[in-house]
Amino acid sequence: MVEHRMQAGITTFVDGTHLYRGAFSEYRKLARKYHYQIIVVDFMRALYEKCHHDPQAMIAELAQRDKQRKKQQQRFVGQQVISKYIDRYFQMKNDVLQELKVISPEDCQHLIRTTLTNVSYQDFNRFERIKIIGDIHGEHTGLQEIFADYQRGTAYIFCGDILDRGTQNLAVLEFINRLKGNNLFFIRGNHEDRID
Structure with missing residues (x-):
């Protein structure tokens, strides 16, 4: 455990x-x-x-x-x-x-x-929908599918482990860097901890 x-x-x-x-x-x-x-x-x-x-x-x-x-x-x-x-x-x-x-x-x-x-709390009641995005691990194709129907009224919560393991880490990083909006939330994963 x-x-x-x-x-x-x-x-x-x-x-x-x-x-x-x-x-x-x-x-x-x-x-x-x-x-x-x-x-x-x-x-x-x-x-x-x-x-x-x-x-x-x-x-x-x-x-x-x-x-x-x-x-x-x-x-x-x-x-x-x-x-x-x-x-x-x-x-x-x-x-x-x-x-x-x-x-x-x-x-x-x-x-x-x-x-x-020091924990930051968010009120998600202002959003119509919530999409929780699990470990991406550098898979750009899957990430594009998630954002194919992007809507401002949806909260997108990334649960960490955005990079590593996959073959498209650079494309994922570039895509994430282009995202903008107050409906995007990022939780740091153990793979991000290793980058420090």
Whole structure:
């Protein structure tokens, strides 16, 4: 599923506790293939700083929280599992995470808020019809067919991946550059991201 999302150029969140080098090597391979940046959200950072970077203090703190869950007859983790994950956390922090961008949960919230506020929203109610144009990939003939019955009252939404793979990339680029009007909308695809 992660690869499918990356192929489509979608921002992807992976929520997991798999703290070991092998898990990250798969993500890194996909990130290189599809030109993604990996950002790790360190949910342990606050505890790590509170306990002054001491793994034993972190284990003690988590074990205390775990006892409270057990008293309340909730699902609990157990000291052995806590110790194992804290060991893995420190191995990752000293190894793999040194090479990746690591942010706090607060930084992640800020990043998401900032990204979402920069999104441009359009009101398409002013149009009579909407044509959504999927990946063109340099196929000029198909693009000409779409615009054979061009109408100003129609919104044309390009969903990215205009160039690449096809044999008529230059003709497609020239055609796109000639288009004018406030009824044309372009979403950047993962193939356009590679052009930067």
